[in-house]
Amino acid sequence: VNRYRSWRIAFFVIALGSAVVVLGALLLLLAMSFR
């Protein structure tokens, strides 16, 4: 039994979300530096 399944799914979602946010921020910085 995965005891903390809900919390671990939340961990995964947070990791995914933060990756999206970080990549978005980096692309934004890149775009701004080319402007």
Place this chain on the structure above:
Amino acid sequence: MFVTIVLQLVLAVGTVALVIVLLPAVVGLCALYHAGRWGRLYFQILAQVLGLTAGTAQPPPTGQHRHGGEPAYRHYLFGPGRSDLSVLLSRLRTELPADFQATSARIWAVWMIGPLRVEAAVARLIGLIFTYSLVLGTLIAGLVLVLVTVVQIVLGTVLLGVAFAVVFLLRAVDAGLLRVRRIRISCPRCYRAIGYPAYRCPTCAALHRDVRPGPYGVLRRRCRCDQQWLPTLLLLGSHRLTAWCPYPDCGVQLADRSGTATETMVAVLGASNAGKTRLLTVLMLALLNRTGETSVQFADELTGRRLRQLEPALGAGEATRRTLMELPRAYSFYVGPERGTRRLVHLFDPAGERFYDSERLEELQYLRTVNSYLFVIDPLSLGQIWAELEPSLRERYDPLRAERAPEFVFQQVLQNIEAMGVNPEQARLAVVISKADLLTHAGIPTPPPDSASIERWLDDLGMDNLVRSVRHSFGEVCFFVTAAVSSDDGAATGVADLLGWVLAGRR
């Protein structure tokens, strides 16, 4: 000639275009490919660490109780979450460099190995481009992963902070409610004040010494047997579980639903054979038979069992069994509600011999927190009464007579409770003349049942020093005369009044 020049120009422009535009594009695309591959690898490892992918091994059994801890699984935010992150980082530290080494070795094996010849120059150039792309992609992915990890740590810390805030808030609300409702929890056996009861798991009987919100759960906790959720506060329903004294050297079962009612502690004082146990039995029976709006329930099974053992002696008119010298466990009842909320009444009945010796008296630590005292005086132990008895009655009553004079017992108790730091002026004392039935039988008039008359009666019997001392020491004093035998209507003389006085007391 012209054509050659044009061709050379086209070649030069093409080379420049290749170097300036195409090469960075190829390097960038390859770098993004490697970064994406690392991203996929990261999420694969994460899913494995969290046990979310089918067919992968389950995560380690983090959060199980450790030696000296509670027999419960820790809340995810208070340990297992950090442990998962730590396992993830550890695997990333080993698996990502290994992947980097494997990929670069593959590139070198395909493009960079072989004799240095002109026809191999293109292959070497491609190999260099791939290696450069791999390094660039690794740097990009590394930067993104570091930032993602920082975001996770920040979010985890924020969640942990919120959890701590909720823990402290819940604890404060629960403690505040107990304070407002003036609920104090005491152990009926070791007499110590209990900050919070311990509870046993209804399934596996594991003892949870401190169920309050904390590392093992905010609103509820999972027992180590993995079969039972336990609420973490009285506020959240922990009173429905069986409560136990949390002190390791005691550990007895507390009253049922401990922590839901104000406690009233009543201590019975008196010499051995003064009639304390008999009086207490009659008092408890009167309490159970009390009609009207008052409901009375045994607060624990033991009280009911002990009372059932005492009852036959009372019905048969025999002496109750001598109280043992061991530390007394309280008889506990829930009483109420007549007007307000119900109350948990603890009645303590120690052996009379305990009052003869200060060391043994000191062990009765409940005297520190007692609200009301019942001082039982055997009239047969009063010199004048004894002198008035016929010799045949003296012979008959001698085994029933209290072993020590009431003045001695009272002084012993007074000195000891003052040494414990108790201010008797803030306590109530009922002076109870027992065995009124024996006086009647001996033809000695008993005093009228009102307090002032009983006080005068004691004065007249030469107990003026005791009466003065009692009046001087205690804040509220009342006198009663009782016969601990049931009359025809089922009520014992004076017991109803005494019961009313006991129930009126509140700290």
